[in-house]
Amino acid sequence: MRRTALFDVHARLGASLTTFAGWTMPLRYGSDLAEHHTVRTAAGLFDLSHMGRIAVTGRNAAEFLDYALAGRLSTVKAGRARYTMLCHTTGGVLDDLVVYRLAEDRFLVVANAANAAMVRAVLGEHANGFAVEITDAGGSLIAVQGPHAVKVVGAGDDLPYYGIRPAEVAGRDVLLARTGYTGEDGFEIYCADADAEAVWDALAAGGAKPAGLACRDTLRLEAGMPLYGHELTVRTTPFHAGLGRVVALDKPDFVGAEALRRAAAEGTATVLTGLVTAGRRAPRAGHAVLDPVSGDRVGEVTSGAPSPTLGHPIAMAYVPPVFATPGTRLVVDVRGTREDAEVVALPFYRRSPQ
Structure with missing residues (x-):
């Protein structure tokens, strides 16, 4: 360790x-x-x-990141940052990232700890033909x-x-x-x-x-923020997670462009939504979400816990769009106990304006 x-x-x-x-x-x-x-x-x-910190430098750094990542990093001004994603050619999310532009030709890419080595390696695979250097920022x-x-x-x-x-x-x-x-x-x-x-x-x-x-x-x-390995995986696109806004679809070419444009145009089979329950037992990742009428499994919880701020259990789950409207009644199978749930808009909590 x-x-x-x-x-x-x-x-x-x-x-x-x-x-x-x-x-x-x-x-x-x-x-x-x-x-x-x-x-x-x-x-x-x-x-x-423990978070990954990867330096991307060189005269093609901005152009390279536009190609390798879902967002348009070339429009970020020095001294600012952008939330974005590294996607597979299938459109699935490999990691969600925060990218800081430190200077015209210098960026800092911050990756999730479990994905840091993979992100650096995949960026390296995409760097062919670009004048960039990819190093561990430490x-x-x-x-x-x-x-x-x-x-x-x-x-x-x-x-x-x-x-x-x-x-x-x-x-x-x-x-x-x-x-x-x-x-x-x-x-x-x-x-x-x-x-x-x-x-x-x-x-x-x-x-x-x-x-x-x-x-x-x-x-x-x-705060309704996704966690890689739960809300975000290589099996989900940004559009599944309600984060299609981070994808710059108008870029001429980028990794996963075809699949992501298709997801944007056709929609996704499931979407991420919030759930609240009134019982004491909180839904947890992997618990089944059920249609309260038929009892059929219609989705799955990705994260859940008792909310210390709100005082009741909350969860995020993937369900078909037809079940994702706020106010929709669902059921969560919490270790064999059926807990009534209501769909709510994300985030569950938003801080007061300063």
């Missing part, structure tokens, strides 16, 4: 550790529920150094998420959402990005491994409380 530069910090704080995508990571430091509420009401501090990644994030960081109030710029934290040079995966305001901070502990300690001293992967999952679920 690989360890992040903050492993000793997590051990000192008494974190419950878990293995994830080949890394030893903090699952929680105390209570999942308390950490979740801290992010919603104040500021949580996350070690995300370093550590620390996130501060929550309504008090600006106060904790002491900078970035003027940084737009999905913006990135050089900054200084604890006297260390960092890249400060206003991005995140919790549904709250916040920052993701890229720094050298040697500076990670000093940056973490400064943010903790500023009031951010350590938070682990467990609450990160309930936070992103409430």
